Amino acid sequence: MAASRKPAHSRTSPVRKKTTLRKAGPARQKTTVRKASEKRWSQRVTRESNALDLEQGVFKLTDPKKIAASLKHSAERSSRRKAGAYRSALSMLTFYINRAGKTLPKFQRERLERAKTELKRQFGRE
Structure with a gap:
């Protein structure tokens, strides 16, 4: 005799459906006000770095x-x-380039990339 088997995905308890619906309302706006120093943490790192006084x-x-x-x-x-x-x-130079991201103008990014090469040369690491 072949024993009947239940599929592995069947559940023993009935499936419950949520009956409460959320009302669509206006999008919430954040009410907290941040200081500029809290908002731009990367600026604070550049200014108050533990490694360099720039x-x-x-x-x-x-x-x-x-x-x-x-x-x-x-x-x-x-x-x-x-x-x-x-x-x-x-x-520090790489950090500045990376954190500026897309907001860094192309001419300034190129200048900073050239500064990387120049930094290597000045340290004799070519």
Whole structure:
């Protein structure tokens, strides 16, 4: 005799359906007000980095050599950094590029990418 088997997906208890419906209402707006420093945490990291004390406006400079020189100077002077001077300077530059994302204008991104190459050259890491 063949024993009848229940399919593996069958349930022993009846399926319950939700009977309460949500009313469609206007979309909720956030009511909390944030300070600019809380909203832009990456700006605070750049300004108050534990590794480097950066020159004011270093990433706005127009010459990639000056950007690299400033980062190198800041990294070599810092006594709080946990990695080597080259690694700290390059990390800060990469962090700025990555956090700016799509809002960074193309010409400025290219300038900062050239500053990376210049930083490598100034540290003798070509």
